[in-house]
Amino acid sequence: MEFKDYYKVMGVARDATDAQIKQAYRKLARKYHPDVSKEKDAEARFKEVGEAYEVLKSPEKRAAYDRLGKDYRPGEDFRPPPNWDAGFEFSGAGARDSAYSDFFDSLFGAQARSGRANRGGFHAERGEDHHAKVLLDLEASLNGGARTFTLRMPEIDAEGRLVSKERTLNVQVPKGILAGQQIRLAGQGAGAHGGGTPGDLYIEVEFQPHPRYRIDGRDLSLELPVAPWEAALGATVQTPTPTGMVDLKIPAASHAGSKLRLKGRGIPASPPGDFYVVLQIALPPASDDKAKSAYAALAAALPFNPRESLGA
């Protein structure tokens, strides 16, 4: 097992005061908190920092850890000596739901963080609720349907150790679900203790980027290429929408970026979202003599200066 240098993780000296440790933690936590950080490895770093702080902020745990660290030489495989923690009483259960390292578990055990479900001291017999985020394809929301997710869940095994387990869930995704919404699966959380009911599993939905549509809340939008004459003269063109191809009427004198709204054709939530078509002007390539002469004829027929507004 790897020995974790909690002082190094926090960037503080071994004789740092409680105030210095607290200050270092807050700074690192703000930097790496998954809800606010844009750093790539934010979640892993935040867990590491949280674990270090859990030990260093508690006088009992810190003293026990310091005693261990005295005899440890870097690079050595680490095993906690038997009864290393004799004479220390650990108080103040940790309130984090993230899994700590094996190193932490071997020292302070799973009991150090068992307090979470009981915060507030009620329904202690009920199993803990679990939370997970899943990435969903947009079609699952457009049509509804079953999807299979693989989730990693922390679990307490028969020996009372915290282990990470993979489980596969087949979930009926309700039609019209939106990013950020939660699905509660009753009884799929942690097992119950002492005959109570098991906890629930909450799944928060995120969408994968869609190859064709952009997703904004309940609205969808599509960039639709049109020919210059279709935009200038108006036309009726075939447009894909989530419910199939439709004939879309493009008004005359449209331009690049013109937005057409198809009411109620976005995500079928309640109320349903809208579907936006944003026009893009596609230029035909001047790849042969016929095309070149057509462009030349247009140039001759139209006095057009696209840079007029620039004074050029």
Place this chain on the structure above:
Amino acid sequence: MTPANDRPLTGMVFDDSAMLSIKDLSRMCAVDEQHIVEFVEEGVLNVVEISREWRFSGSALRRARLALRLERDLELNLAGVALAVELIEELEQLRRELKARR
């Protein structure tokens, strides 16, 4: 625990039409009701009153959880939580708009 089986699980969705009581919300967030009351008083959570009882939407559930994580992990006080939640949501909104313009 539960292996994948053929019948898909169905769950309940918490959308904006969900009407959660303070008891529901406190149970779902594993905090006591007083804590939820403090969030409402500080303006972290929006609430509608129906026949003199508080009701929360599904997005309040997400907000409450975010607020609790910030409070716990960053050791923020209530005013700090309220400010952070507002700024985070504004940032999310701006990022969405930026993405929409690209």
